Amino acid sequence: MDFTRKVTHNGYKNPEKLKKxxxxxxxxxxxxPDSFDENYTQGRGSDYLFYDDDCLVSKSGGWVIPIILGLVSFGFLLIFFPGREExxxxxxxxxxxxxLLTLIFSFVYGFTMPKRKNILNRKDGFxxxxGFLWQPDITMEFRKTEFSYSTGGEDVVGAFQLxxxxxxxxxxxxIAGYVGIDCYENMSFITWYMDRNRPLPPGTSFDGCRQKDFERRKSEGFPKPLYPSAIPTPEFTEEQQKEREKIGGW
Known part of the structure; x- marks a missing residue:
């Protein structure tokens, strides 16, 4: 399967401001992060469509917006229905x-929203x-993409989501929901996966392509990681780790 996409954006208009x-x-x-295993990839209602050492594809959670808007607006319709009082x-x-207008919008958007896919292109770094509402999906370099965490409501429900x-x-x-219960665990998984100079993140779902990924990095001389890590990211086996240390020096 070919999940490569044409780049739509080369960066932000205010990158320095976003960094602050x-x-x-x-x-x-x-x-x-949590192990990327069958609980994520093969469980009931799994959103993952494809995954290997080059690409990870999942369904977009954009359908959540019209459902929430529809339920909330329907609830307000019942509360403020003109005939409820004299x-x-x-x-x-x-x-x-x-x-009423919000409910109509949620129905229209729910049935006309574009089909979307979230794609982590580890091979090419995209x-x-x-996109926003009917805007097509956005593709850009991962190194130029900026992430943030949600603040949630007054009761902090929905806060610290990536x-x-x-x-x-x-x-x-x-929404950037992959693996993890909060923004930092989720960011850890995404960064680990997208750093093609590191071994794949933990999880049995990647076991079938770990050797191929190891041989590719070995042929490149085990280049240094692209992104920092606060924890060790060793190879799958001790023998592989010794080879990396001997050839790559890390």
């Missing part, structure tokens, strides 16, 4: 109309993620 963004998550391996205030009508900052004129965010 308070909620920015730096591309780094912070900790050991006399309805103007504010009731305002909320009712807004809720990442593909969802997001990709879209390179649009207005700042919007795409």
């Amino acid at each position: 963004y308070y909620h920015r998550v730096i591309k780094k391996i912070y900790s050991k 006399k309805s205030e103007i504010i009731d009508w305002v909320f009712f109309i807004i809720s 990442i593909t993620f969802s 997001q990709i900052i879209r390179p649009n004129k207005w700042q919007t965010f795409a």
Whole structure:
């Protein structure tokens, strides 16, 4: 299967400003992420479509937005329905109309939204993620892509989830859900996988292509990692680790 995509954006209009963004998550391996095993790839309702040492493809979670909007707006329709009281205030009508329009929008968008795929192209160093609403998927170099974490609501529900900052004129965010319970574990998995100079992240789902990936890096002389790590990222076996240390020096 060919999951290569044409580059749509070469960077951000304000890269230096984004690097100072308070909620920015730096591309780094912070900790050991969950094992990428059958619980993720073969479980019921798995979003993963393809994965090997070159590419990882998953379904986009964009359908969540119209569902949430639809449920919330429907709830407000029931609350502010004009006939629920003998006399309805103007504010009731305002909320009712807004809720009705939002419900209609969620239905229209849900049935017309583009089919999307999240793609980590480890071989070429590109990442593909969802555009804003009807905007096509965005593809750009992983090294130029900026990430952040969500703040959530007042009760902190939904906080510290990893997001990709879209390179649009207005700042919007795409969901970056792969492996992990928070932004740092998720970022660790993505960075580990996208660093093609390191061995593949832990997990039995990658076991079938670890030897191929090892031989490729060995033929290249085991170049130094592309991104920093706060933890060791050893080879799959002790013998492989000794070869890396002897040839690559790390």
